[in-house]
Amino acid sequence: MTRPGGRSARVQESVHAAVRALETEQGRAALTVPLVAARAGVTPSTIYRRWGDLQELLSDVAVERLRPEAPPADHGALRTDLETWAEQFLEEMASPPGRAYLRDALAGDPDGSHAGRCSAYAAEQVDVILARAADRGEQVPDADIVMDHIVAPMIYRLVFRPGPMDASYARGLVEATLSGLMPPH
Amino acid sequence: MTRPGGRSARVQESVHAAVRALETEQGRAALTVPLVAARAGVTPSTIYRRWGDLQELLSDVAVERLRPEAPPADHGALRTDLETWAEQFLEEMASPPGRAYLRDALAGDPDGSHAGRCSAYAAEQVDVILARAADRGEQVPDADIVMDHIVAPMIYRLVFRPGPMDASYARGLVEATLSGLMPPH
């Protein structure tokens, strides 16, 4: 991986594309390293040497798919921005594919770096929202508070607790977090 | 697994014991299904048929090890009970073996039931603490509030965010949660 371009990059993209294609065509359960390799036009040993095993490869692909595609929408107010973002985040993560990506991202992650990238994605989005609000002169909570009080409960429930969650749960978390900012009255 | 006793139970215990022994002797990375089977005095196909693959077996063992061994200590006050429990919970989960069990428990969990058992363990402990406090006549938060505001942030950071956490972080979460109970002044 010390070589960012050329054949290495082509192989990486080809293998990732093969995983994505086979996931939709045959389902994740059907994936094997030899199968992915054949589809990518690569020998299995290439995958084993670069990714270690199937799980790490799937984790790599999953993290990529969890990366936000755009900065969070700007509605001109902290509360609205956070609510909208939290609802959308929850919806994406709680959807069947979202859950699958999250699971894969965690499962093939020997040192926690993949999981770290996932939380960094969320933290970046939160930072953007908070920075914009601060620029407007709004009083903003600390980013860690948002991660602890809004992101963590949603993801914890998603990963550890059975049962559904809906958008109102996300809104409630935002509400509770922001109301903590107001001086008591 | 529909047979709770007899040979089935002996095989299960023998396999679990083999996993635990080999984990300490050789390290988790060295484990394979045939190795575990040999140590347990069982044929590999037995393991494959009962657990599916190595990961599910390791997840099964890990969940077992995450089960609390005793109810939380009773110090006569909600705040102290929660603080003590949260500190100890964090310490156990953040330790290298704790992290490894947590990782294994999640990794070999196709349908989320193992993760569900983990959170149920924590929820049980919390329920005991809250019920005792309520019996004393103390004002107690909802169990879900405790899970969302205390357990979720710790586990989220543990699983997703790099870097250490110490006991004071756990205390701070308890503090913030309980102070939310007090009427504003």
Added chain:
DNA sequence: GAGCCAAAAGCAAAATAATTGCGTTACGCC
């Protein structure tokens, strides 16, 4: 822009692991 070095990929054989069909054992139940 030619040549060199080393990282990454290909290839193929060998080792290891996973699957499966079939016979046997032994719970749980009547």
Added chain:
DNA sequence: GGCGTAACGCAATTATTTTGCTTTTGGCTC
């Protein structure tokens, strides 16, 4: 005490993973 069946053992088959060696090729220096 005997029956039915779930779980296990065994062994052959199949698939995957590992590994040593060779070839390709990206990046760097001169």
